[in-house]
Amino acid sequence: MSEDKNIHRSTSRVLDILELVAEHPSEYNLTDISKLMEAPKSSLYPIMYTLTARHFLALDNNGHYKVDFSLYQVGNSYLRQLNFLDEVEKILTNMTNVCMETSHFGILKGGDVLYLKKIDSPEPIRMTSRVGMRIPAYGTAIGKALLMDTEFLELKKLYPNGLKALTENTITDFTDLSNQLSEARLLGYTCEMEESTQYICCFAVPIQKKGKVVAAISVAIPIFRYTEERAKLVRTLLFDSKNKIETILNNVDMDMEHLI
Numbered sequence: 001m002s003e004d005k006n007i008h009r010s011t012s013r014v015l016d017i018l019e020l021v022a023e024h025p026s027e028y029n030l031t032d033i034s035k036l037m038e039a040p041k042s043s044l045y046p047i048m049y050t051l052t053a054r055h056f057l058a059l060d061n062n063g064h065y066k067v068d069f070s071l072y073q074v075g076n077s078y079l080r081q082l083n084f085l086d087e088v089e090k091i092l093t094n095m096t097n098v099c100m101e102t103s104h105f106g107i108l109k110g111g112d113v114l115y116l117k118k119i120d121s122p123e124p125i126r127m128t129s130r131v132g133m134r135i136p137a138y139g140t141a142i143g144k145a146l147l148m149d150t151e152f153l154e155l156k157k158l159y160p161n162g163l164k165a166l167t168e169n170t171i172t173d174f175t176d177l178s179n180q181l182s183e184a185r186l187l188g189y190t191c192e193m194e195e196s197t198q199y200i201c202c203f204a205v206p207i208q209k210k211g212k213v214v215a216a217i218s219v220a221i222p223i224f225r226y227t228e229e230r231a232k233l234v235r236t237l238l239f240d241s242k243n244k245i246e247t248i249l250n251n252v253d254m255d256m257e258h259l260i
Helices: 009-023 030-037 041-053 069-081 084-099 141-146 152-158 174-187 228-249
Strands: 057-059 065-067 102-109 112-119 134-136 190-193 200-209 212-222
Touching (some): 009 030, 009 041, 009 057, 030 041, 084 102, 084 112, 084 212, 112 141, 141 190, 200 228
Antiparallel strands (some): 102 112, 112 134, 200 212
16 A cells, blocks of 8 residues: 555654553553654653653653643543444444444433334344334343343343233243342353343343443344354454443533433
């Protein structure tokens, strides 16, 4: 690929330094950076001095560089401009493009999952759902992910009329549900097999902010397309997407209720 002649070389070098230090905080000193970038220390020193003086970088006690508050302020300004759900949609779209299955983002509303984003599978046979739909959380993988930190007595308060079956496979016993949530906490994900919709299985992970579950994402797979290999791929994609969404969420001041 030919080099873009409009790229300013010196500016590009500054950005390369910032990216390097951001990815490897407190790992490299000036000599290390000089070697990694194949640039003389004499040309890098003024850049490093300026970035440090302007508080984009800082030196730790070992003389290694780390990011400083000015860089955080610039990044946080970008995050404040984000439309959170638009970013979630991009992440879900990427998941669906890779696994070719329907993905969802939802929050807990009362005892229900409220679907806020959905990306349809390109396959002709797929899960039927829609944004704005509500369904009892205990019967779905995404709902169980939202309930993952909910204790036994809280579950009974959330569903005072009991757990009504959505299909013949729905868990309708509070003890069974609580045990399943305990296992999910150890695994880090939830699953369901035809508990909310016939012929559909689903995997989900919770989205956390400051250690609290505030949302969840899921991928739904028709039973006839289910394989252990596909399930493993979906779980990997979910964990990767969870990390991306939480990185955004933990850097913005936002209440999930504001998304409704």
